[in-house]
C-alpha cells in the first residue's frame with residue numbers, strides 16, 4: 001500500500017481506506033499495520049479524546065452489564081488493555097480476563113500494563129473453546145473489524161449459554177449541531193492536541209483517521225440487527241449524545257437453543 005495515511009490532511013486517505021475496506025484480508029493487514037505504528041501514542045491520544053474520562057466510562061458500562069467478581073471476560077481487540085484493565089478492576093482477578101488482538105505492538109503495551117493472558121488473534125477466528133466465558137467485550141473496534149457477522153458468531157460460540165456480549169463504540173451523531181460539535185472536537189481539535197502532546201504528526205494522523213471511521217460507521221440499529229441475526233437475544237443499545245453507544249446482547253440459555 002502507499003503511505004496515504006502518513007500524509008496528514010490528504011483527501012485521498014479516505015478513498016484509499018474505503019478501498020481497503022472492500023477486501024477483508026487487506027483491511028485486516030491495514031488495521032494491523034496502522035495499530036502497530038500508532039501503539040505508542042494510543043493511551044495518550046485516548047486520554048486526550050476522552051478528556052480523561054475513558055477509564056471511568058469503560059468501567060461504568062462494564063459494571064452496568066454485570067461484570068463483577070466471579071465472572072470471566074474475554075476482551076476482543078483489547079489493544080493496550082484499556083477496557084481489559086477495567087474488567088480486572090471489577091472482577092478483582094487478572095486470571096479472570098483474557099485479551100485478544102491482532103496487533104503485536106498493542107499487545108506488547110498491554111503486556112507491560114496488565115498481568116492478564118494475551119493472545120494474538122482476530123475477532124473473526126478466536127482460538128478459544130466453545131462455551132468458555134461469561135462475557136465477551138469489545139471496545140471501540142467494531143469500526144475496524146472486517147466481518148461483523150463472523151466476529152459476532154465467534155463471540156456467541158465462546159460464550160456460556162446465558163453469557164453476554166458487551167460492545168462500546170462511537171458513531172457520528174445524526175443531529176446536525178451535535179455532529180458539527182463532534183467534528184470540531186474529535187475531527188479537528190483532538191488530532192492537533194494529540195500531535196502536540198505526542199510531539200509526532202503520526203498521532204494527529206491516527207486521530208484524523210479515527211474521525212473518518214466514525215463518520216462512515218454503520219448506525220446502531222444496523223449493528224443491533226446484525227447481533228440479532230447472529231443469534232443474540234435481549235439486544236440493547238444505550239446511547240449517549242448519539243455519539244457513544246453501549247450495546248449488550250445475551251447468548252440464549254440452553255433451553256432456547
Ligand SMILES: C[S@@+](CC[C@H](N)C(=O)[O-])C[C@H]1O[C@@H](n2cnc3c(N)ncnc32)[C@H](O)[C@@H]1O
Nearest residue numbers: 035077078079082083102103122123139141144
Ligand atoms: C481503537 S483500538 C481499541 C482498544 C481497546 N479495546 C480500548 O478500549 O481502548 C482497536 C483495536 O482493535 C484491534 N483490531 C482491529 N481489527 C481487529 C480484528 N479483526 N481482530 C482483532 N483485533 C482487531 C486493533 O489492533 C486495535 O488494537
